[in-house]
Amino acid sequence: MARQALPFKGPDGTGNALMPIRELAGIKTLRTIAMFVTALLLMVFAPAQAAPNHMRASLIAEGPAQPGSTVALALLMQPEKGWHGYWSNPGDAGYGLTLDWTLPKGASTGAMEFPVPQTLVIQGLMNHVYEHDYAVLVPLKLPVDAKPGTILPISVKAQWLVCTNEICVPERAELQGTVTVGSGPGDKRFEGWRSAMPAPLDRPGTFRLTGKVLRLALPFPASAPLDAPHLFLKTERVIDYAAAQRFFRNGDTLVVEVPLAKSPAPSERIEGVLAMGKDAGGIAFASAPGAVPTGGDEVGGEGAFTASTLAFALFGAFLGGLILNVMPCVFPILSLKALALARGNSQNARSEGLAYTAGVVLACLMLGGAMLALRAGGEEVGWAFQLQEPGVVAVLLLLAVAITANFAGLYELPGLSVERGAGHSGAFGTGLLAAFVATPCTGPFMAAAMGAALVLPAWAALGVFAALGLGLALPFLLLGFVPALRRLLPKPGKWMERFRRIMALPMGLTALGLGWLTWRIGGAQYAAVAVAIAVILLAALAAIGITQRKSRPIGALAAVSALIMIGGVVGLPPPAPVAGVEEDLLGSRPFSEAALAEARRNNLPVFLYFTADWCLSCKVNEKVAIQTDMTDAAFRMRGVVVMRADWTRRDPEITRFLARHGAAGVPLYLWYPNGDGEPQQLPQVLTKDLLVSLVG
Known part of the structure; x- marks a missing residue:
C-alpha cells in the first residue's frame, strides 16, 4: 500500500503527512513524482518534526x-x-526503505536483504507489507587496515513510509551503531532474522511475455508441498500486482502465470520471491528470457492442498507410527503392557486400550502442536526438533535410565508392572510415556508425512500428528478389543518377570545411545555431568526399591528422585559449541547452499544426504549403504561430490532446505547427476547396490 498518501505539512505544524487512503485510488501513475515530493518535504520539514514515529527503528x-x-x-x-511497513517493491502504492550511510574510511555496505513480505489489498490496490516486527539485513565490509580492538562508529539516515489501512506517514530517523574489530560471540537474534529471509534458488528460472500475461518457470521439486503461494516481483512495473495469479506443476517445474501491467516495462531479467504459504517461508529467484513449458496440474489458492495430499500424509504418518512399535525404545514398554493386559478381564482390556491410545495421541498432538506454534512464531524447526536441544536429550537419558532400572527389578513402577495393571490412569500415563520415549526413533515414512503436515492447514496438520499417534497405539488397541489376539499371548506365569528383566537390555541400549547423543550434541563435559546425575538417580531409585520391598511409604524418596532429575537438568553446564563435519570414509563436505551451487556450476555429480545423530534409520543407512568401501570406490571413480548435512543441532539453513523438498525431518537423500539436471530424491531405506547404480 505504499502510495496511499502524499506527504504534506500537517495542521500541527510538523512534517508528518497524513492523508486518507480512499482519496488516492487514482494516483498509481504518480508514484515517481510522489516519491520525489516525499523526499523533498522530509528534508524541508525535518527540523520541525515533533511527533514520535509510528515505526521504531x-x-x-x-x-x-x-x-x-x-x-x-x-x-x-x-x-x-x-501500522505496517513495506517491502523493497511496495506494490501498487507507497515506497520502501531508503538508507544514507556514514561509514569509516575503507568500509562499504552491500544491498539490503528483506524478509518474505505479506500481501495487503485495500480498495483494489495490492501492497507488499510487513504488519509485524521485521529486520532488514545489510552486509558491512570492514576496512582491511582496521586495527583489532578498535570500535568503529556507524550511522545511517533512514527514511520510510508507515501506514494504517486509512492513513500514511513518511518518517525518518538517524541511527547510530558500532562494530568492534576482532572476534567474539554474535547476536543470536540474527539467526531468527536470517530464517525469515527467502532462501536463494540454486538455478535460474525462465520467463516469457505471452500476450498480456507473464509466464514464469521455476525449478521446484514435484514432491515439495506448496500451500497458498504468491509471487512477489522485485523487478517493478512488469505485472498487475492485484491480479489473480495461477500456479501449475509440470514435473519438477513450477509455472506461474500473472497478467501484465497496462504498460509493462521491458526487462531482460526478472527477480523476485515466491512465498510458499503462511509461515512456510519463500525462495528468492532470478530468471532470464527462455522457454516456459505448458500444461500441468493447477495448484495454489484457497485450500491449496488436495485430498490426495492429505490422504498421503495421514497414511504415511499412520504407517510411520506403526513401525515405531518395533523400535528398541518403544517395544519393551509395549510388550510389558501387553502382558499386563492379558491378565485382565475383557472390559478392563478395552477401557485400558482406549486410555493408552488417548495418552499416545495426546502426546503426539502436543509435540506436533508445539512444532507448529514455534514455526508460527518464526522458529526454523522440524519434526523431532526437541532432540536438537541438549537439555531435552538429557531428560530422555534420565528417563531411559529410570525405565531400565524398573525393568531390571531395581524398583517397582506400577504402570509398567506385569503382575498387575495400574488402571485407566496408568494406561493413559504409559501412553504418554511411550510416545515421549519414541521421539529418539525416527522411522521410515515419517519424514515425508511430517513435511506435508507443515504446509497443511492447522486442523489438517494436527490430524496427521493424531494419525501418527494412532499408528503407534494400534497394536495395544487391537489387543484390548480383539480377545483372539490376547489368547495368542503366552499364559501368565513366573516367566513374565524374567521377560521383564530381559526387556531391560534393549532399554539399557537405548539409555546408552542417549548417553552417546548427549555427548555428541552437548560435549564431553555436558555428558559427564549428565551421566553423574544418572548415577545419583539410580542410587535414589535403589533406595525406593528397598523401601518398597519393606512395604514402607516411598513418598519422600520419590520426591527426592524427582528433584534430582529436575535440579540436575537445570544445573547442567552450557553445551559445547557445534563442531564441524567429521572426516568420514567418503570425504564428505559440509553442506551449504553456496557449496552445492558451486559444485553444480562445475557440472559435478553430487550426493547430498541429510542426517542426525538421533536418527536411527539415518545411522543404519550410513552403516550398511553410504559409508562403505563399495560406495566409496564407485563415487571416487565418477568424481562424485558427497555433501553431508548434519541436523543433530538446529540449523535454519538445513531446515529451510528440507522444507523446500517436502520434508520436515531426516533422513533425506538427493542425487544430482549433473549441473543442469533436477535432483532425484532417493528412498529412505538405502542399499549399496542402489547407490552404486547411480553412477553406473
Missing part, C-alpha cells in the same frame, strides 16, 4: 569482525499495532 551489528571481513547489520523495524 534500531541499528544492530551482529558482532565483532576481523579486518577486511564482512559482518551483518540489521535495521530492526517495529511498527505500532495497526
Whole structure:
C-alpha cells in the first residue's frame, strides 16, 4: 500500500503527512513524482518534526569482525499495532526503505536483504507489507587496515513510509551503531532474522511475455508441498500486482502465470520471491528470457492442498507410527503392557486400550502442536526438533535410565508392572510415556508425512500428528478389543518377570545411545555431568526399591528422585559449541547452499544426504549403504561430490532446505547427476547396490 498518501505539512505544524487512503485510488501513475515530493518535504520539514514515529527503528551489528571481513547489520523495524511497513517493491502504492550511510574510511555496505513480505489489498490496490516486527539485513565490509580492538562508529539516515489501512506517514530517523574489530560471540537474534529471509534458488528460472500475461518457470521439486503461494516481483512495473495469479506443476517445474501491467516495462531479467504459504517461508529467484513449458496440474489458492495430499500424509504418518512399535525404545514398554493386559478381564482390556491410545495421541498432538506454534512464531524447526536441544536429550537419558532400572527389578513402577495393571490412569500415563520415549526413533515414512503436515492447514496438520499417534497405539488397541489376539499371548506365569528383566537390555541400549547423543550434541563435559546425575538417580531409585520391598511409604524418596532429575537438568553446564563435519570414509563436505551451487556450476555429480545423530534409520543407512568401501570406490571413480548435512543441532539453513523438498525431518537423500539436471530424491531405506547404480 505504499502510495496511499502524499506527504504534506500537517495542521500541527510538523512534517508528518497524513492523508486518507480512499482519496488516492487514482494516483498509481504518480508514484515517481510522489516519491520525489516525499523526499523533498522530509528534508524541508525535518527540523520541525515533533511527533514520535509510528515505526521504531534500531541499528544492530551482529558482532565483532576481523579486518577486511564482512559482518551483518540489521535495521530492526517495529511498527505500532495497526501500522505496517513495506517491502523493497511496495506494490501498487507507497515506497520502501531508503538508507544514507556514514561509514569509516575503507568500509562499504552491500544491498539490503528483506524478509518474505505479506500481501495487503485495500480498495483494489495490492501492497507488499510487513504488519509485524521485521529486520532488514545489510552486509558491512570492514576496512582491511582496521586495527583489532578498535570500535568503529556507524550511522545511517533512514527514511520510510508507515501506514494504517486509512492513513500514511513518511518518517525518518538517524541511527547510530558500532562494530568492534576482532572476534567474539554474535547476536543470536540474527539467526531468527536470517530464517525469515527467502532462501536463494540454486538455478535460474525462465520467463516469457505471452500476450498480456507473464509466464514464469521455476525449478521446484514435484514432491515439495506448496500451500497458498504468491509471487512477489522485485523487478517493478512488469505485472498487475492485484491480479489473480495461477500456479501449475509440470514435473519438477513450477509455472506461474500473472497478467501484465497496462504498460509493462521491458526487462531482460526478472527477480523476485515466491512465498510458499503462511509461515512456510519463500525462495528468492532470478530468471532470464527462455522457454516456459505448458500444461500441468493447477495448484495454489484457497485450500491449496488436495485430498490426495492429505490422504498421503495421514497414511504415511499412520504407517510411520506403526513401525515405531518395533523400535528398541518403544517395544519393551509395549510388550510389558501387553502382558499386563492379558491378565485382565475383557472390559478392563478395552477401557485400558482406549486410555493408552488417548495418552499416545495426546502426546503426539502436543509435540506436533508445539512444532507448529514455534514455526508460527518464526522458529526454523522440524519434526523431532526437541532432540536438537541438549537439555531435552538429557531428560530422555534420565528417563531411559529410570525405565531400565524398573525393568531390571531395581524398583517397582506400577504402570509398567506385569503382575498387575495400574488402571485407566496408568494406561493413559504409559501412553504418554511411550510416545515421549519414541521421539529418539525416527522411522521410515515419517519424514515425508511430517513435511506435508507443515504446509497443511492447522486442523489438517494436527490430524496427521493424531494419525501418527494412532499408528503407534494400534497394536495395544487391537489387543484390548480383539480377545483372539490376547489368547495368542503366552499364559501368565513366573516367566513374565524374567521377560521383564530381559526387556531391560534393549532399554539399557537405548539409555546408552542417549548417553552417546548427549555427548555428541552437548560435549564431553555436558555428558559427564549428565551421566553423574544418572548415577545419583539410580542410587535414589535403589533406595525406593528397598523401601518398597519393606512395604514402607516411598513418598519422600520419590520426591527426592524427582528433584534430582529436575535440579540436575537445570544445573547442567552450557553445551559445547557445534563442531564441524567429521572426516568420514567418503570425504564428505559440509553442506551449504553456496557449496552445492558451486559444485553444480562445475557440472559435478553430487550426493547430498541429510542426517542426525538421533536418527536411527539415518545411522543404519550410513552403516550398511553410504559409508562403505563399495560406495566409496564407485563415487571416487565418477568424481562424485558427497555433501553431508548434519541436523543433530538446529540449523535454519538445513531446515529451510528440507522444507523446500517436502520434508520436515531426516533422513533425506538427493542425487544430482549433473549441473543442469533436477535432483532425484532417493528412498529412505538405502542399499549399496542402489547407490552404486547411480553412477553406473
